[in-house]
Amino acid sequence: MPRAPKLIGARRKSKRVDNRQSASKRGYGYRWGKYSRQRLREYPECVSCGREAEATDHIIPVTGPDDPLFWDSSNHQSLCKSCHSSKTASESNGMKIGRDNYRRAGVRGYGG
Numbered sequence: 001m002p003r004a005p006k007l008i009g010a011r012r013k014s015k016r017v018d019n020r021q022s023a024s025k026r027g028y029g030y031r032w033g034k035y036s037r038q039r040l041r042e043y044p045e046c047v048s049c050g051r052e053a054e055a056t057d058h059i060i061p062v063t064g065p066d067d068p069l070f071w072d073s074s075n076h077q078s079l080c081k082s083c084h085s086s087k088t089a090s091e092s093n094g095m096k097i098g099r100d101n102y103r104r105a106g107v108r109g110y111g112g
């Protein structure tokens, strides 16, 4: 009897799904928290006002950890609480405009 070739996964469309997406689908999970704390030790000042930063912000808003820009360090900046919340507020007002502006500013990695 010839051995039948195994075809497990042969018809799967996903190319490489190597990050666990279920638990931390919304992003900002344990791994992000850890990364952010480390980064804030390296970059402790708010890039906007120079005060003590409390959050690592995504320059270009991301949808979650499967967004290619989520872990792109060129898309990270330290912000203090007040600058972060005002940025978040303006993003929810005009996210599309914001993305467009950032792209024009030449932030690497935004492929559309």
Ligand SMILES: [Zn+2]
Residues within 6 Å of the ligand: 046, 047, 048, 049, 050, 051, 079, 080, 081, 082, 083, 084
């Ligand atoms: Zn600030």
